Amino acid sequence: MKECKETIQISKAALARMPGYLIYLKNRRAEGVNFISSTVMAEDLKQNPVQVRKDLAVVSHCPGKPKLGFEIGGLISDIEDFLGYNNTSEAVIVGVGQLGKTLLSYGGFESYGLSIVAGFDARPDVAGKEWCGKKIFSVDRFSELVRRMNILIGIITVPKEQAQIVCDMMIDAGIRAIWNFAPAHLVIPEGIAVKNEDLAASLALLSKQLRDQLGK
Amino acid sequence: MKECKETIQISKAALARMPGYLIYLKNRRAEGVNFISSTVMAEDLKQNPVQVRKDLAVVSHCPGKPKLGFEIGGLISDIEDFLGYNNTSEAVIVGVGQLGKTLLSYGGFESYGLSIVAGFDARPDVAGKEWCGKKIFSVDRFSELVRRMNILIGIITVPKEQAQIVCDMMIDAGIRAIWNFAPAHLVIPEGIAVKNEDLAASLALLSKQLRDQLGK
Numbered sequence: 001m002k003e004c005k006e007t008i009q010i011s012k013a014a015l016a017r018m019p020g021y022l023i024y025l026k027n028r029r030a031e032g033v034n035f036i037s038s039t040v041m042a043e044d045l046k047q048n049p050v051q052v053r054k055d056l057a058v059v060s061h062c063p064g065k066p067k068l069g070f071e072i073g074g075l076i077s078d079i080e081d082f083l084g085y086n087n088t089s090e091a092v093i094v095g096v097g098q099l100g101k102t103l104l105s106y107g108g109f110e111s112y113g114l115s116i117v118a119g120f121d122a123r124p125d126v127a128g129k130e131w132c133g134k135k136i137f138s139v140d141r142f143s144e145l146v147r148r149m150n151i152l153i154g155i156i157t158v159p160k161e162q163a164q165i166v167c168d169m170m171i172d173a174g175i176r177a178i179w180n181f182a183p184a185h186l187v188i189p190e191g192i193a194v195k196n197e198d199l200a201a202s203l204a205l206l207s208k209q210l211r212d213q214l215g216k
Numbered sequence: 217m218k219e220c221k222e223t224i225q226i227s228k229a230a231l232a233r234m235p236g237y238l239i240y241l242k243n244r245r246a247e248g249v250n251f252i253s254s255t256v257m258a259e260d261l262k263q264n265p266v267q268v269r270k271d272l273a274v275v276s277h278c279p280g281k282p283k284l285g286f287e288i289g290g291l292i293s294d295i296e297d298f299l300g301y302n303n304t305s306e307a308v309i310v311g312v313g314q315l316g317k318t319l320l321s322y323g324g325f326e327s328y329g330l331s332i333v334a335g336f337d338a339r340p341d342v343a344g345k346e347w348c349g350k351k352i353f354s355v356d357r358f359s360e361l362v363r364r365m366n367i368l369i370g371i372i373t374v375p376k377e378q379a380q381i382v383c384d385m386m387i388d389a390g391i392r393a394i395w396n397f398a399p400a401h402l403v404i405p406e407g408i409a410v411k412n413e414d415l416a417a418s419l420a421l422l423s424k425q426l427r428d429q430l431g432k
Binding site: 077080086088089091098099101102103105106108109111112114152153155176177179183191193195197198199200201202203204205206207209210211213214 | 293296302304305307314315317318319321322324325327328330368369371392393395399407409411413414415416417418419420421422423425426427429430
């Protein structure tokens with residue numbers, strides 16, 4: 001995540017204006033507008049231009065360009081970062097079998113500032129328990145909890161037969177990036193980041209590399 | 217592995233000549249020779265040229281080229297395949313913790329004709345047990361058993377502090393391909409196939425991809 005300016009003093013009133021800016025900016029972007037000035041924004045939103053300029057200065061990482069104004073995509077991203085919408089460091093896992101447990105207890109993610117914060121499982125004897133201090137919930141609560149925790153990364157470690165169902169459930173719940181360990185080809189809409197981790201294919205590639213070397 | 221001709225009838229005497237061919241061919245290759253005819257081989261080895269030609273026809277996948285003879289590298293590989301030296305489908309794992317157990321019990325390898333045949337661990341409470349029908353041995357027996365089972369692929373799932381020691385032990389025991397899950401940079405001699413599987417880096421990459429998409 002980009003450096004956050006959350007420690008900067010901001011009035012409650014300014015904070016309350018941010019979601020309005022966000023909706024406005026997304027609409028303008030959808031209309032094909034790429035740059036916008038605080039003056040135009042203030043006019044459109046019927047707000048004080050000095051106030052709008054001040055608000056944007058607090059959240060924005062890039063100063064607006066003279067004459068052009070702010071790059072809309074960057075400004076949207078900055079406001080979302082500021083509001084904590086862009087949680088790119090926490091993930092949840094669905095399927096707390098052997099592999100799911102391995103990932104839940106894997107220590108290596110911390111060095112990248114990442115963490116798997118909870119697990120979900122459909123089996124009643126697994127849901128409700130804990131693993132290495134991480135709670136395991138019933139999949140029935142997936143959408144509710146993921147939205148509440150504002151999680152955008154989902155990890156699939158269910159058997160391949162259930163992978164597409166889990167994938168669809170994740171996307172419905174607002175997940176934007178999927179790390180898939182099930183050896184299944186997932187149908188995923190555009191705009192969702194995906195990384196397929198096929199362990200068997202990895203070993204098969206190594207075996208192939210070995211054969212090539214031995215054949216030399 | 218290439219299609220084996222093990223079902224082809226071959227006399228015990230012919231089989232017993234193969235290791236001699238192998239040593240001879242490796243020496244010639246080391247001298248920089250790339251092609252060799254059965255006639256030259258027979259002369260050098262003081263054997264019957266008809267017999268040598270017959271022997272090579274049994275094991276070789278590629279007929280010799282007129283005037284040039286057999287490509288030495290291919291012939292070496294064919295004889296090694298024939299003798300079962302080139303086992304590229306079986307692997308062993310060192311480090312039977314959470315991740316090691318996951319891989320030992322992972323069903324997906326079979327579809328590639330691959331299998332992890334045994335595990336090794338230094339801990340006395342782990343070694344001597346079984347996991348999903350696979351035996352777990354003490355690492356003390358690694359070299360002996362790996363040579364006996366003719367295993368060429370080793371999987372490292374020990375903590376990163378022990379990864380290099382395990383890697384060196386594997387190479388000493390004849391392992392030719394290493395699948396490393398420890399987040400450690402391994403020093404590995406040339407000619408050994410390596411695949412580093414850094415799970416944390418995979419998730420970090422996905423998180424980066426997500427950030428890039430959100431910033432669009």
